[in-house]
Amino acid sequence: MQLASRIFEAPDIEAAVEFCYQQNWTDGLPVVAPTRGPIERILAYLQRAPDEVVGIIPPRNGVATIEKIAINCVMAGCKPEYVPVVIAAVEAMLEERFNLNGVQTTTHACTPLCMVSGPAVKTLGFNTKEGALGHGCRASATIGRAVRLILWNIGGGYPGEPCKTTLGHPGYFSFCVAEDADSNPWEALQVERGFGAEDTIVTVTATTAPYSVATGSGYSPVEDVLYLLADSIATLGSNNITGGDLVLVLGPMTAKNLAGAGLAKLQVKQEIMRLARRPVHEVKRRRSISKTHPMHWSKLVDPDDDNALVPFVRNPENLVLLVAGGWGSGAGFCALCSGWGALGGFTVSKRVEFPAGGAGTNSVRG
Amino acid sequence: MSIQLFDPVGEVETVQRQAQRVLHSLEGKRVGCVFNQHVSALAFWKAFESEIRSTLKPSNICRVYKANTWAPAPRADANRVLEETDYVLVGVGA
Numbered sequence: 001m002q003l004a005s006r007i008f009e010a011p012d013i014e015a016a017v018e019f020c021y022q023q024n025w026t027d028g029l030p031v032v033a034p035t036r037g038p039i040e041r042i043l044a045y046l047q048r049a050p051d052e053v054v055g056i057i058p059p060r061n062g063v064a065t066i067e068k069i070a071i072n073c074v075m076a077g078c079k080p081e082y083v084p085v086v087i088a089a090v091e092a093m094l095e096e097r098f099n100l101n102g103v104q105t106t107t108h109a110c111t112p113l114c115m116v117s118g119p120a121v122k123t124l125g126f127n128t129k130e131g132a133l134g135h136g137c138r139a140s141a142t143i144g145r146a147v148r149l150i151l152w153n154i155g156g157g158y159p160g161e162p163c164k165t166t167l168g169h170p171g172y173f174s175f176c177v178a179e180d181a182d183s184n185p186w187e188a189l190q191v192e193r194g195f196g197a198e199d200t201i202v203t204v205t206a207t208t209a210p211y212s213v214a215t216g217s218g219y220s221p222v223e224d225v226l227y228l229l230a231d232s233i234a235t236l237g238s239n240n241i242t243g244g245d246l247v248l249v250l251g252p253m254t255a256k257n258l259a260g261a262g263l264a265k266l267q268v269k270q271e272i273m274r275l276a277r278r279p280v281h282e283v284k285r286r287r288s289i290s291k292t293h294p295m296h297w298s299k300l301v302d303p304d305d306d307n308a309l310v311p312f313v314r315n316p317e318n319l320v321l322l323v324a325g326g327w328g329s330g331a332g333f334c335a336l337c338s339g340w341g342a343l344g345g346f347t348v349s350k351r352v353e354f355p356a357g358g359a360g361t362n363s364v365r366g
Numbered sequence: 367m368s369i370q371l372f373d374p375v376g377e378v379e380t381v382q383r384q385a386q387r388v389l390h391s392l393e394g395k396r397v398g399c400v401f402n403q404h405v406s407a408l409a410f411w412k413a414f415e416s417e418i419r420s421t422l423k424p425s426n427i428c429r430v431y432k433a434n435t436w437a438p439a440p441r442a443d444a445n446r447v448l449e450e451t452d453y454v455l456v457g458v459g460a
Contacts (some may be wrong), residue, residue, distance in 0.1 A: 006372075009370055018369060034372045034374055064378025068375075068376045149374065153376065342434070343435065
């Protein structure tokens, strides 16, 4: 198979790993040596030309060919059948509304959270139970890492120059979670996002690190659970004060609590939207956007009414609800991933196009 | 036997640019102002524009005050400012 990438040589595996560090090919963690065998296995699985261009990754404007994506997926430790998920995530991030250039360079601490939903969650072996947002699962760890390495090696998102994130967060190494279809009491995320139940999709939103929310859903009435979720969102330091998207990963106990009270997913969003507000006299302490700016909260409420309530979720569609995680204790832990605000990183979903006969899902690229 | 490693770094997209026109003086020319409206630069930008007006006496000022501070200006606005000006001042920040 003809590959276009430059080839380097290392005497052994230890030297190969060190060479990757020397070339700045890695984010700080060691990588799998990108050798011909696994690269070709990915390309053979995908049945796509190595020089096919998926897109241009900002801010470096590197050309993301299928070959370059495959190389980065090898480095991340992906199995070939994971790679269509990575490609779909790249396509999603390249939608204009996602503003990837801004996400890669902002001083804020947002990075793309990849949310996988659909039949391939099971066939690819995602862990959707205990630790779903964390450690221990090859599919989520390596798909998330591959996305980050693509943003690093092709997009050039190096800290300092040009990535200006003030602090970053651990999700800048890998940030991927899958929906737990078994405990989701509502329509699947892919259905809510306009795809078929048989489709597997990747949904990306640029978010901060997960913030643990103890909802008490094992012993609290639904009103209190909603109040706690909303209260965690409406913090004055959150960029969602300017609007924009955010993600709530609901543990199965909390999802059951809310659905058991007769709430549809949209109703949960509407209730959180109604409750996640802070009064004007408090919000005035947050001065990050001028009053003349179109995003400023004073466009929504009277800035002279100190008791008027400023919403942190401006529309139900700004809030992504994903069910995942273990059953846990009565604390009913959930995770809030706040967004970049109205600045970008907006939620985008793409269908995963598996090759014919690949991955045992109905979503097949013919 | 050595290990062959394939370069993961993407080639940079090459962009065809028009030949740049050299301005020997900025005085009296049409100026474009692309400002991101970041709160930390409001006072600066106001003073900056005032200074431009008094020292360079532009024949016209075409302003693009971005609706989204952090995102690129819409292409139509970018095209307009390029068509209607001789040079452009682009504010960065945030």
